[in-house]
Amino acid sequence: MEVVIVPDAAAGGEIVAEAMARLLRRKPGALLGVATGSTPLPVYEALAAKVRSGAVDVSRARIAQLDEYVGLPADHPESYRSVLRREVLEPLGVGMDQFLGPDGTADDVQGACEAYDAALAAAGGVDLQLLGIGTDGHIGFNEPCSSLASRTRIKTLTEQTRVDNARFFDGDIEQVPHHVITQGIGTILEARHLVLLATGEGKADAVAASVEGPVASVCPASALQLHPHATVVVDEAAASKLK
Ligand code: F6R
Numbered sequence: 001m002e003v004v005i006v007p008d009a010a011a012g013g014e015i016v017a018e019a020m021a022r023l024l025r026r027k028p029g030a031l032l033g034v035a036t037g038s039t040p041l042p043v044y045e046a047l048a049a050k051v052r053s054g055a056v057d058v059s060r061a062r063i064a065q066l067d068e069y070v071g072l073p074a075d076h077p078e079s080y081r082s083v084l085r086r087e088v089l090e091p092l093g094v095g096m097d098q099f100l101g102p103d104g105t106a107d108d109v110q111g112a113c114e115a116y117d118a119a120l121a122a123a124g125g126v127d128l129q130l131l132g133i134g135t136d137g138h139i140g141f142n143e144p145c146s147s148l149a150s151r152t153r154i155k156t157l158t159e160q161t162r163v164d165n166a167r168f169f170d171g172d173i174e175q176v177p178h179h180v181i182t183q184g185i186g187t188i189l190e191a192r193h194l195v196l197l198a199t200g201e202g203k204a205d206a207v208a209a210s211v212e213g214p215v216a217s218v219c220p221a222s223a224l225q226l227h228p229h230a231t232v233v234v235d236e237a238a239a240s241k242l243k
Contacts, residue, residue: 001230003211005239009199012233013042016130016195019231020047021056023128023193028060031100031120033129033183034088035066035140036080039197040130041087048091058092064126065101066188067140070109070154070179078168079104102152102181113152113181120187129191133198137206137219141182148215148223150184185223194230196221198238207234208241 006012020043023030034040050056065080072079081101089099100119106112120126131139138144141155157165162176169175188194198207210221211232224230234242 001211001225001227001232003232003234003239003242006233006235008235009039009042010046012197012199012235013040013044013046016040016043016197016233017046017050019193019195020128020130021050024056024058024061027127028057029062030127031062031064031123031125033064033066033126033188033191034084035130035132036083036087037132039132039199043130043197044088044091051092058094060098061092061094062098062100062123063088063094064120064123065099066129066131067180067182068102068104069177070104070181071177072104074103074105104181109154109179109181113154116181116183117152117187120183120190126191128193128195129188131188131194131196131221133196133203133206133210133221135202135206137209137221139185139188139196139221139223141180142185142188142220144218144220146185146217146220148189148217148220148226149186152181152183152187155180155182185220189223189227192229194224194227196224196230196232197234198232199235201237201240203234203238204241207232207238208243212243 068080102116103112166173209219215222
């Protein structure tokens with residue numbers, strides 16, 4: 001595992017966007033796995049700037065989703081598909097025909113999860129998966145004690161996560177779905193390159209546990225230690241508890 005410490009979130013965004021750009025120059029049809037949340041926004045902004053300046057061409061790039069709410073219509077503004085369309089696809093000028101995601105509205109949710117794993121494999125696998133990290137060490141919606149071998153599956157959100165996410169639903173927890181589909185940790189580990197980005201002091205304990213703690217399901221992000229090509233990009237605040 002490689003740990004890169006950068007001065008601030010903007011520098012983290014730039015370094016990760018440049019890694020994506022390098023990949024796309026080498027492999028124009030690369031499949032990029034993307035996360036939602038606040039942390040990756042500087043990455044998407046920096047990558048969009050590179051597209052606008054002509055430094056990288058994303059016309060053949062493909063984008064894959066990490067997790068999704070169950071039961072929200074795909075066009076609901078807070079479905080992760082909609083969020084990614086707004087925050088990633090539109091700024092990059094990438095069409096929905098270049099997008100892969102699980103069907104959070106399927107009647108057979110388990111079938112939709114299996115279909116998504118199959119779709120990722122059929123697409124040749126994820127080349128670079130960008131991950132954020134929760135303060136409890138979660139990646140995707142794999143909360144502590146998720147199996148490190150897990151596949152894409154349905155998970156029940158903890159009350160705390162629903163409270164945290166209510167800010168995206170007019171502050172009304174009743175509107176926050178109870179269930180999500182998330183790529184499993186085993187699925188995530190199949191990506192060729194994992195890039196975990198963490199910024200801010202609030203992530204410092206989770207980063208230290210993931211990078212220097214034991215590989216254990218109580219800290220899902222510690223599974224990155226098992227991966228042959230994992231890069232952890234942290235700002236100085238998020239790195240502050242590394243030995
Ligand atoms: C979202 C996701 C989550 C977030 C994590 C950190 O798709 O996969 O694991 O990456 O909750 O969220 P932020 O970046 O908002 O702190």
